[in-house]
Amino acid sequence: xxxxxxxxxxxxxxxxxxxxxxxxxxxxxxxxxxxxxxxxxxxxxxxxxxxxxxxxxxxxxxxxxxxxxxxxxxxxxxxxxxxxxxxxxxxxxxxxxxxxxxxxxxxxxxxxxxxxxxxxxxxxxxxxxxxxxxxxxxxxxxxxxxxxxxxxxxxxxx
Numbered sequence: 001x002x003x004x005x006x007x008x009x010x011x012x013x014x015x016x017x018x019x020x021x022x023x024x025x026x027x028x029x030x031x032x033x034x035x036x037x038x039x040x041x042x043x044x045x046x047x048x049x050x051x052x053x054x055x056x057x058x059x060x061x062x063x064x065x066x067x068x069x070x071x072x073x074x075x076x077x078x079x080x081x082x083x084x085x086x087x088x089x090x091x092x093x094x095x096x097x098x099x100x101x102x103x104x105x106x107x108x109x110x111x112x113x114x115x116x117x118x119x120x121x122x123x124x125x126x127x128x129x130x131x132x133x134x135x136x137x138x139x140x141x142x143x144x145x146x147x148x149x150x151x152x153x154x155x156x157x158x
Contacts, residue, residue: 006115021074028067054138
């Protein structure tokens, strides 16, 4: 299989985004805990105090030089009210993004990310030191071969 760059679907100016959900630390060498984090969080969707909308977000932030990063599986919240025990919050500042679409089940997500980072290396764009996130529409089904979700890659402004 030859890796192909994936051009962005569009560019967006992101807005302030307040999120609440479950978070944990991962390393690129072992991402097996990500599905488990989502399995723990999924029953909370629609029940989070102050939840705004039905989309969910997977956010990669606080990367280190060894390939480690924090990941939050969460939803947007409009209020900073009390949250149940075990919840984490994260606020994303407005940022310039390249937005990519992933089509199909999550089994192919790694190939999409590989194509995005190949595009980034060839595009002349520079990734900003800011959170990268996945946006899952309310009706997203991770097993659906026709499912569509978005990956928002922060870019440095030129």
